[in-house]
Amino acid sequence: MGEIAALPWNGYTVASTFSGCGGSSLGYRMAGFKVLWASEFVEAARTCYVANRAPHTIVDGRDIRNVTAGEVLGAMGLSEGELDLLDGSPPCASFSTAGKRAKGWGQVKKYSDTQQRTDDLFFEYARILRGIKPRTFVAENVSGLVKGVAKGYFLEILRELKGCGYRVCCRVLDAQWLGVPQARQRTIFVGVREDLGIEPAHPKPLPYRYSVQEALPWICKAVHDTGGQYSMGDVTHRAACTVDTNPRFFVEAESDMTRYAAGAEWDKMGKPGTQSERYFNLIRPALDKPCGTVTASGGHPGIASVAHPTERRKFSIAELKRICAFPDDFVVTGTYAQQWERLGRAVPPVMMFHVARTVRDEVLRRMRA
Numbered sequence: 001m002g003e004i005a006a007l008p009w010n011g012y013t014v015a016s017t018f019s020g021c022g023g024s025s026l027g028y029r030m031a032g033f034k035v036l037w038a039s040e041f042v043e044a045a046r047t048c049y050v051a052n053r054a055p056h057t058i059v060d061g062r063d064i065r066n067v068t069a070g071e072v073l074g075a076m077g078l079s080e081g082e083l084d085l086l087d088g089s090p091p092c093a094s095f096s097t098a099g100k101r102a103k104g105w106g107q108v109k110k111y112s113d114t115q116q117r118t119d120d121l122f123f124e125y126a127r128i129l130r131g132i133k134p135r136t137f138v139a140e141n142v143s144g145l146v147k148g149v150a151k152g153y154f155l156e157i158l159r160e161l162k163g164c165g166y167r168v169c170c171r172v173l174d175a176q177w178l179g180v181p182q183a184r185q186r187t188i189f190v191g192v193r194e195d196l197g198i199e200p201a202h203p204k205p206l207p208y209r210y211s212v213q214e215a216l217p218w219i220c221k222a223v224h225d226t227g228g229q230y231s232m233g234d235v236t237h238r239a240a241c242t243v244d245t246n247p248r249f250f251v252e253a254e255s256d257m258t259r260y261a262a263g264a265e266w267d268k269m270g271k272p273g274t275q276s277e278r279y280f281n282l283i284r285p286a287l288d289k290p291c292g293t294v295t296a297s298g299g300h301p302g303i304a305s306v307a308h309p310t311e312r313r314k315f316s317i318a319e320l321k322r323i324c325a326f327p328d329d330f331v332v333t334g335t336y337a338q339q340w341e342r343l344g345r346a347v348p349p350v351m352m353f354h355v356a357r358t359v360r361d362e363v364l365r366r367m368r369a
Helices: 023-030 045-052 069-076 121-132 149-163 217-226 235-242 260-270 319-325 336-345 347-367
Strands: 013-017 035-037 058-060 083-088 109-111 114-116 134-141 165-173 185-193
Touching: 013 023, 013 069, 013 121, 023 035, 023 114, 023 347, 035 069, 045 058, 045 336, 069 114, 069 121, 083 121, 083 347, 121 134, 121 149, 134 347, 149 165, 149 185, 185 347, 319 336
Parallel strands: 013 035, 013 083, 035 058, 083 134
Antiparallel strands: 109 114, 134 185, 165 185
């Protein structure tokens, strides 16, 4: 985090809505942007954001429905049209590919630690966009937004964003091809204000991917030293294996899957790189490939989700930061499940870095040329 804080400012400014714990904001900071203002309604997420924010970032905790564009501009000391980029990650549970999506549309229901309607928040983002009129915008959502019955909503959102006066391009990007050791698809809208006469741009996939073993090298050493029989209880051996590569390594007791059916199923799966036939979402990631998608609810040890590849448990928070491409010293607050949720909901910072760098180099700098 210190290295990110020391990066020189690239001259461009960002305001962030639906900021979560700050994954997107961190990506912009990695690309040299200055995040002037951020909005996050969920208290637990906002606490995490504040713990890692830059000193100049104003954090607003109100429901976005109660925030006006004029208030945002006033807080930043900018006039309409002067902001370089408006970022936004409207909550997307209603469009997730998991569960019955359309059934929850238009309803107030549980979201993280709050109760709220979430399927209308993209239009609140568009309202702020219309009032601020930034030079560019980046908005992201789950890949499910462009699939099945959600396509109608997608077309409405696209029409609304274009109606704000922007050229808009939308693509589904996969984090595993943008420097993140995790397969995670996100729908990314990039918009450029019409009067600038420049087309939107998305990052191109990298020619390589990072694997679980590259993100967590101590796992491979442990497996090699024990012939693959590496148990959660072998604390002394684990400490010996990890002291040189990750001195802050710590396994939370809440990650233990032993008492749950998912733990018994984990045993039956046999080895890394397998997926349960009984619990479809239960995965022991392959060591030589990116991890599967980390979900917000996966932190409960009894829930079928991505698990540790060689131990009968979920990833520790320290390991999960690596899998989600966060710095080791990024502060995550709350219980184990809350910390997992923060990372599981976040846009991986390294993924957003590539998006931000592309907008910086192929749009904003061309504007000044």
